[in-house]
Amino acid sequence: MDPHLLRRFVAVAGHGSFSAAARELGYTQSAVSQHIAALEKDLGAVLLQRRPVAPTGVGVRLLEHARPLLLRWDAARADMARLTTAPATRIVLGVAPLAMTAWLSSTLADLRGAQPGLDVTVRVLGRAALTRDVATAAVDLGLVDGMAAPADPLQLPDTGLLTTTALAEEPLAVALPAGHPLADRAGLRLADLADAQWIEAPDTAIPLAPLRTASGSDGYRSSLRYEGTDVRGLTALIAAGHGLALLPQREFDDLPGIRAVPVRTPRLVHRIEALHHEMPDGPAARLAAALVAAS
Amino acid sequence: MDPHLLRRFVAVAGHGSFSAAARELGYTQSAVSQHIAALEKDLGAVLLQRRPVAPTGVGVRLLEHARPLLLRWDAARADMARLTTAPATRIVLGVAPLAMTAWLSSTLADLRGAQPGLDVTVRVLGRAALTRDVATAAVDLGLVDGMAAPADPLQLPDTGLLTTTALAEEPLAVALPAGHPLADRAGLRLADLADAQWIEAPDTAIPLAPLRTASGSDGYRSSLRYEGTDVRGLTALIAAGHGLALLPQREFDDLPGIRAVPVRTPRLVHRIEALHHEMPDGPAARLAAALVAAS
DNA sequence: TCGCGTTACGAGGGTCGTAAAAATT
């Protein structure tokens, strides 16, 4: 169960093709084929169905182990690399779409005003990419978001020695098209909308899967999936009646065609946390501290 | 950063000796030396001081990554092995010392009475060994314990796809020798004992490190360390005045020379959880379900 | 027949043990 073999297995399963994975990884199809064969022999089970290429039951299970495992692996590597390298002067700030707030913009303006040499890249990333890039140190500081009970921390994939700090909590609301029967309520119970039509926007809105597990219900189904990190695109779909989504209430302050009705029960908030490696002193550490101080 | 290399690094650091680690692993000293050299070259940093052999700063950091990483790795391997193997008929039940309760004994008696073919090994293990052995499937079902806020889950090292289920919560008490000034109180504030003399018994009582981090204080110091899983040995040391320890209150019902004073603030409980892989149907799965049902 | 995955085989590189050297106590 070599990590390299595991990584290739994940790639093949992801691409649904040996050749595509081989191209991406810079190997021959033959080599990739041998890797998968070796892994299957090692584990004593067929991991992939061929033609079409799709993971078997055992393969799916292995994927569930492999993805977080490899993420942790990369995080460890990146952390070791940081220890032996000088801190960069250019800071990459990774931001989840819903963490890209007016507060962040103005705080960043203040910081850059006070410190003219501060050289920052702001990079908006989806949830999976953001935690991955923080883990692998492709971004120095990540502003992640999600749903949580008030004062509870976010449930993030475990990446080892990363540090999280709470930055903000705000009311969570259901985004409804203006004409929706519930659109003029002052607040609502989430369970009343379990059977509504939802939009699955895993990188932009709150993903639906945790809603289902939290409520124990089978509802919150979606027939439209929105991939991307542009909130305006999502709100346009909601306004057009394609379905509902969970967003922080402030996102709607100036949007026509949408009503944001706060979720009253269960008690849930939209939460933003800073995620980063324990940083030696440097620009990234100072930025992190300043954001926390300003929150 | 091969897992094998990492494993050997952990072994060498643990033994404080290349030769001892080599003996344990069935390699030559030479090979182990080459492994460490390769790892150090790969990471571009010296990981171990030689003569005496001790981890450097970077090495310590790597150990912090490596130990949980390898545990997860083993857990994934064990889980895959389970999927391709028939469930065993003999069940190994791993139990933390403080989870070895009268309730467990009688529940187990009931279960074995109802099901005569049930073949069980009860194995008392310290905290680190227990989570490790559950992860690697050396035990089928682990009863782990620890300190937590009421209704909060235990903080366990992340081992991937393991499942936990709450079994019991009980009052947490400070074990004091009978003559102690606070021994006759009905309850006490933990902070009042921050400067007392404690006994560090990581496998038997509540470890002191989480107390320090939770309280943010530097107190709860110990000058006596108790290694082992025998609660009676620890209570004997407490009765003799070597120091204090945190234990569930029931442990003292019949012990002379000791007073158990419940901790009133902060609100904390001793909690027992069942820890196991998602099990296919089999004796282990049935035992887990029965224990949860009886709790 | 074409596209894709598997198998056969050989070159190259990496890993281990033996043995000798170096360093610390």
Next chain:
DNA sequence: AATTTTTACGACCCTCGTAACGCGA
């Protein structure tokens, strides 16, 4: 001087790419 770690070197094995093969659309 003894013990422990490092280095040198050679045998072995493993991995990758090329190329031939098998198989399904």
